[in-house]
Amino acid sequence: MTDTTVSTSNLASPVVGSSIGTWVRDTGVANWNRFAAVNDEFMPIHMDDEAGRAAGLPGAIGMGNLVLSYLHGLVRSWTGAQGHVERLSVRFRKPNNKGRITATGTVTAVVASAAITHVEIELHVVDAAGDDIAPGSATVVLYHRAEV
């Protein structure tokens, strides 16, 4: 199952504590092969279970760069064309093993100025075991709509 649900109802006036939505992927070689093809990231550890086990892991694992892209996708799905990512940071605490991962974001701070609003977002990526494999944060710039 995959699903990206976004909460755009609060985009005009973000509220601290509100969710920006979720990004769910059932990850495995189907995702990883497609990403490898565009990022030229054909490393054995991402393609072969034996190579993963030789590295001390349960099997093949997903790319950190793809998890990073998922986090960008989650934030981008929330902002749409009404904003952009100004900063994003993430720590890869646990490999993305095969299976479902769920990325979520929560607004933690809102600073509005005349033309734009800066929004701080706390990010998490939880795997099927319930572990947060990639905690992070983002700063987003939202553009104010012109008064009509």
Added chain:
Amino acid sequence: MESVISAEMQASIGRQITRTVSYSVAASDIRRWVIAVYWPEPAPKRYLQPDGAELLAPEDFNPFAWAVAEQWPFAAAAIGLEDPDRTERLLGLDGPGLRFQLHGGLSIDYGSPIAVGDVITSVATLAGYTEREGSLGLMLMTAIDEVWTNQRGEFIKHARLNIIRY
């Protein structure tokens, strides 16, 4: 715990590792990137516009995948990304000889977006080494700074990467 950070490695902190120049970014590069990332969901329509429409790459887009127009040092092309000693070999040093490497995370600040036709230059610099004992044994953390600019000299992004080797 015996350190794997040699005196030569320590003395190389601050040195430039690579300078890479992309080919001109094509609309199809951006479309394929977005399709792969969003799969199995459809990519947002704004990335699938017809040729000639304004198309800006998503922030996570990599314009250096597969082939680049210029690369320094020249030897960089022959040292694969899967080589755990790649950083030190590019600096002309002996690496620590650790067997495996993982992406530890990164922090990125973004400037101007990448547009179709842009040529991007990346300069990577060795920022530091730290060590600790972890679940996988001795772990070497290597910090690398990458700064991207476009053909107009505009700031695209600054990424601080953390590579874990063990």
